[in-house]
Amino acid sequence: MLSARTFFLLRPWSDRPIRDCGESLNQIPLSLHRLEPHPYASLGAPYGVDADPFRLRQGVVDRLLRAQDELQQEHPELCLAIFDAWRPIPVQAFMVEHAIAKECRKRKLKRNDRSQAEELQRVIDDVGRFWAPPSLDPCTPPPHSTGAAVDLTLADSQGIALNMGGEIDAIGSISEPDHYREAANDQPQSEAYLWHNRRQSLAEAMGKAGFSQHPNEWWHFSYGDQLWAWRKGFAEAIYGALPVPDSKPRTA
Ligand SMILES: C[C@@H](N)C(=O)N[C@H](C)C(=O)O
Numbered sequence: 001m002l003s004a005r006t007f008f009l010l011r012p013w014s015d016r017p018i019r020d021c022g023e024s025l026n027q028i029p030l031s032l033h034r035l036e037p038h039p040y041a042s043l044g045a046p047y048g049v050d051a052d053p054f055r056l057r058q059g060v061v062d063r064l065l066r067a068q069d070e071l072q073q074e075h076p077e078l079c080l081a082i083f084d085a086w087r088p089i090p091v092q093a094f095m096v097e098h099a100i101a102k103e104c105r106k107r108k109l110k111r112n113d114r115s116q117a118e119e120l121q122r123v124i125d126d127v128g129r130f131w132a133p134p135s136l137d138p139c140t141p142p143p144h145s146t147g148a149a150v151d152l153t154l155a156d157s158q159g160i161a162l163n164m165g166g167e168i169d170a171i172g173s174i175s176e177p178d179h180y181r182e183a184a185n186d187q188p189q190s191e192a193y194l195w196h197n198r199r200q201s202l203a204e205a206m207g208k209a210g211f212s213q214h215p216n217e218w219w220h221f222s223y224g225d226q227l228w229a230w231r232k233g234f235a236e237a238i239y240g241a242l243p244v245p246d247s248k249p250r251t252a
C-alpha cells in the first residue's frame, strides 16, 4: 500500500483549476504509429470493457498529427511512435503498484519488512517522481486519465523505435530530458550526442505543435491538462479526468 505522504505529495501544477471543455475522447488515427502489443494491457492492467488506450481528446489528436508533420519537415525518415495515451484511473493505480514492486525487486527490498521502511519510502518517493498518484479527486487527476497526455518516442521508416538512451518508464535521472546534454556538448559524435539530439528532435516537434513536456520524462507530453497550463503560464486547464469505464460487460 502507498503511504499517505506519497498520496498527498502535490505537484507544482496541481493548483491549476480545471474547466473541462467537454471535448470527446477519440481514436488516435493509424497514420500515427503505435508500439504494440500495448505494454500495460500486456501486464494485465484493468482497462475494463472496450477501453482502448490509444485514444485522446480530439484537440490532442489534432496536435499530435501536427507534431508528426513538424518532425517530418526536419526528419522525413522518422515518425512518432505511440507507447501509451489514455489511461483510466484503475490502470494508473495498477501501474503505480507495479512500478513500486519492480523497483523493490531491483533494489532487493521486501515490501513488508519493517526494518527496511526507510528504503521502501525512498522507492515510493523515486517512483512518485515519474508516476502520478491515482487520485480520484477531480481537482488533481492523473494526467493520462484526462485524455490530454501521451507517452511516445521516435521510430524509423520500418516502425522500429529508436534508441533514445533510456527506456520509457525507467526510474532515475537517465529519464530526464536533458540527461545527456553535458556529455553531448563534451563529446560530439558520441552515443550521448546522438541520444540527446533524438530527445531534442522529439521535444522540438511536440513543442511546435503546442505540447508541454514533463520535467522528469523525455517521453511524456501533454496538451490541455494541469501540467500544460502550469508550464505555459495559463490560469486554467481545459481537460479533467474522464469517467472510469465499466469493468464488466453490460447486460441487455
Ligand atoms: C511514468 C509514465 N508512464 C507516466 O505516464 N508518467 C506520468 C507523469 C503519469 O503517471 O501520469
Ligand SMILES: [Zn+2]
Pocket (backbone or CB within 6 Å): 144, 149, 150, 151, 219, 220, 221
Ligand atoms: Zn506519461
